[in-house]
Amino acid sequence: xxxxxxxxxxxxxxxxxxxxxxxxxxxxxxxxxxxxxxxxxxxxxxxxxxxxxxxxxxxxxxxxxxxxxxxxxxxxxxxxxxxxxxxxxxxxxxxxxxxxxxxxxxxxxxxxxxxxxxxxxxxxxxxxxxxxxxxxxxxxxxxxxxxxxxxxxxxxxxxxxxxxxxxxxxxxxxxxxxxxxxxxxxxxxxxxxxxxxxxxxxxxxxxxxxxxxxxxxxxxxxxxxxxxxxxxxxxxxxxxxxxxxxxxxxxxxxxxxxxxxxxxxxxxxxxxxxxxxxxxxxxxxxxxxxxxxxx
Amino acid sequence: xxxxxxxxxxxxxxxxxxxxxxxxxxxxxxxxxxxxxxxxxxxxxxxxxxxxxxxxxxxxxxxxxxxxxxxxxxxxxxxxxxxxxxxxxxxxxxxxxxxxxxxxxxxxxxxxxxxxxxxxxxxxxxxxxxxxxxxxxxxxxxxxxxxxxxxxxxxxxxxxxxxxxxxxxxxxxxxxxxxxxxxxxxxxxxxxxxxxxxxxxxxxxxxxxxxxxxxxxxxxxxxxxxxxxxxxxxxxxxxxxxxxxxxxxxxxxxxxxxxxxxxxxxxxxxxxxxxxxxxxxxxxxxxxxxxxxxxxxxxxxxxxxxxxxxxxxxxxxxxxxxxxxxxxxxxxxxxxxxxxxxxxxxxxxxxxxxxxxxxxxxxxxxxxx
Numbered sequence: 001x002x003x004x005x006x007x008x009x010x011x012x013x014x015x016x017x018x019x020x021x022x023x024x025x026x027x028x029x030x031x032x033x034x035x036x037x038x039x040x041x042x043x044x045x046x047x048x049x050x051x052x053x054x055x056x057x058x059x060x061x062x063x064x065x066x067x068x069x070x071x072x073x074x075x076x077x078x079x080x081x082x083x084x085x086x087x088x089x090x091x092x093x094x095x096x097x098x099x100x101x102x103x104x105x106x107x108x109x110x111x112x113x114x115x116x117x118x119x120x121x122x123x124x125x126x127x128x129x130x131x132x133x134x135x136x137x138x139x140x141x142x143x144x145x146x147x148x149x150x151x152x153x154x155x156x157x158x159x160x161x162x163x164x165x166x167x168x169x170x171x172x173x174x175x176x177x178x179x180x181x182x183x184x185x186x187x188x189x190x191x192x193x194x195x196x197x198x199x200x201x202x203x204x205x206x207x208x209x210x211x212x213x214x215x216x217x218x219x220x221x222x223x224x225x226x227x228x229x230x231x232x233x234x235x236x237x238x239x240x241x242x243x244x245x246x247x248x249x250x251x252x253x254x255x256x257x258x259x260x261x262x263x264x265x266x267x268x269x270x271x272x273x274x275x276x277x278x279x280x281x282x283x284x285x286x287x288x289x290x291x292x293x294x295x
Numbered sequence: 296x297x298x299x300x301x302x303x304x305x306x307x308x309x310x311x312x313x314x315x316x317x318x319x320x321x322x323x324x325x326x327x328x329x330x331x332x333x334x335x336x337x338x339x340x341x342x343x344x345x346x347x348x349x350x351x352x353x354x355x356x357x358x359x360x361x362x363x364x365x366x367x368x369x370x371x372x373x374x375x376x377x378x379x380x381x382x383x384x385x386x387x388x389x390x391x392x393x394x395x396x397x398x399x400x401x402x403x404x405x406x407x408x409x410x411x412x413x414x415x416x417x418x419x420x421x422x423x424x425x426x427x428x429x430x431x432x433x434x435x436x437x438x439x440x441x442x443x444x445x446x447x448x449x450x451x452x453x454x455x456x457x458x459x460x461x462x463x464x465x466x467x468x469x470x471x472x473x474x475x476x477x478x479x480x481x482x483x484x485x486x487x488x489x490x491x492x493x494x495x496x497x498x499x500x501x502x503x504x505x506x507x508x509x510x511x512x513x514x515x516x517x518x519x520x521x522x523x524x525x526x527x528x529x530x531x532x533x534x535x536x537x538x539x540x541x542x543x544x545x546x547x548x549x550x551x552x553x554x555x556x557x558x559x560x561x562x563x564x565x566x567x568x569x570x571x572x573x574x575x576x577x578x579x580x581x582x583x584x585x586x587x588x589x590x591x592x593x594x595x596x597x598x599x600x601x602x603x604x605x606x607x608x609x610x611x612x613x614x615x616x617x618x619x620x621x622x623x624x625x626x627x628x629x630x631x632x633x634x635x636x637x638x639x640x641x642x643x644x645x646x647x648x649x650x651x652x653x654x655x656x657x658x659x660x661x662x663x664x
Binding site: 156179188243262282 | 444629
């Protein structure tokens with residue numbers, strides 16, 4: 001029997017998703033004297049925005065077939081985040097970890113990640129889609145996704161709320177993305193980079209099968225050299241055009257709030273007193289509120 | 296801003312303390328630019344707020360302030376140019392082309408990077424809107440320069456470099472960031488973080504046109520349609536004059552109705568703190584704080600909100616902050632102007648009732664007489 005002609009067949013879809021391990025910001029404390037972050041004992045999580053991108057990647061794989069590779073850059077402990085992603089059902093995990101990456105700003109981070117994605121592509125198949133979250137909860141810059149897209153020459157679709165269809169054969173994708181004051185419907189080409197908007201889906205509960213696979217599968221650990229990075233001057237502190245010169249706590253306001261006494265008073269009287277205090281400080285407001293209000 | 300896992304923040308560590316001389320090819324980069332965000336015929340107000348900040352920077356540097364308008368040929372670009380001058384620009388760069396009608400990353404990135412390469416600004420400011428953030432990331436990577444997102448303060452250092460301050464570590468601290476040895480120095484600022492400058496009618500000044508060398512068939516991404524947000528459902532928190540918001544102290548999702556009732560009685564927008572969005576008690580577009588909306592109302596009433604730093608940076612621009620919280624030690628009392636230590640669930644109905652009484656036409660007549 002002749003072998004099927006594979007040259008006409010599109011290989012299965014390959015999706016790369018970049019995630020970041022972040023400290024759980026709800027539990028961050030600042031040292032009162034040194035003003036530094038007290039990281040000891042602060043649990044780490046997968047950046048919550050990345051979970052929407054991960055779920056979308058898994059959903060597309062389930063719908064269209066293919067594989068999901070999850071990639072992160074970080075210290076060795078970031079392996080935990082990758083194991084969690086495997087537990088949700090990702091097929092493969094790569095940890096990019098090297099002291100040369102320390103102190104990277106967004107430009108250096110996008111350089112390292114784009115090189116690693118190129119290497120993932122060489123090794124496991126060129127990705128059709130690269131996903132990132134909208135932004136991280138610790139940096140909040142939303143710059144690394146666009147940076148990766150530009151460096152890899154991928155089309156960039158940010159703040160995507162929905163992916164109604166993908167036509168792998170034609171290399172076409174339709175998305176709905178958030179823009180100021182509305183939703184933009186776009187048609188674009190694969191391969192592309194998508195940053196996923198929050199609240200668009202809900203991360204699945206990983207199956208027992210996925211949990212077992214996650215426990216058994218190996219997380220690939222790549223150094224800069226493993227990722228094929230030759231130009232180390234573009235990495236870490238050296239490759240970062242921005243420099244943090246000063247970190248400080250927001251200055252305290254000189255005076256605290258003037259408290260309105262509530263002791264032994266009816267709530268009605270306290271409310272009247274508050275309104276008088278508001279209008280004393282902002283006299284123009286009384287007219288505006290009367291005009292605006294439902295009265 | 297560092298996004299890799301950097302350990303403890305060390306001020307002036309390593310390279311930060313050393314100021315190398317700016318490479319020769321960056322020395323002729325001069326003047327301050329503000330991207331005038333024009334979408335569907337409207338200039339986003341954040342562009343005017345940035346012109347106000349840009350004016351201060353340009354004056355300190357003794358250079359010119361320029362607006363950059365990208366859009367389709369027609370009236371809208373003309374209006375945007377006129378407004379840029381009215382809000383303080385000394386000159387305006389324009390790229391006009393039909394393919395700039397709707398925002399798409401490819402043509403806008405090309406137009407902006409071409410303009411920068413040709414005219415060489417030292418500082419480029421953009422609004423941290425969905426459009427501005429999409430564009431800024433691409434432009435900075437193309438130009439291989441530094442970009443500082445969501446700045447809350449911009450200043451010029453003694454050596455003429457841009458000092459961009461922004462919240463860091465989830466809004467628990469602030470940091471000041473410099474772009475050493477690269478130009479332009481790029482920064483984004485979120486809407487309402489900077490005050491709206493005074494508008495003064497001025498004649499249109501010097502306009503420099505740029506011809507975009509890009510054809511529609513070179514752009515892979517096509518716009519299929521646009522669905523505007525439902526106006527009645529749309530929160531206009533950022534530009535509201537009066538805002539009432541609720542926090543975890545309200546105890547249960549249904550108590551948010553008390554916040555909405557007060558807001559309706561005084562014609563305010565309602566919002567909430569971050570934990571309520573995480574609990575799905577309110578949609579994300581109602582979130583107030585560093586990762587939500589920044590507000591600058593004349594009156595802000597915070598009910599049951601403790602006042603974490605990330606909330607504080609989103610409301611500090613309010614003229615008058617009123618805090619209602621059961622905990623007298625809640626950080627919100629450190630930056631509120633008026634405070635009541637009481638249970639918001641009980642107090643909000645009383646306050647709504649008192650406002651309604653005070654603002655009713657009957658009592659207004661009495662006031663007038």
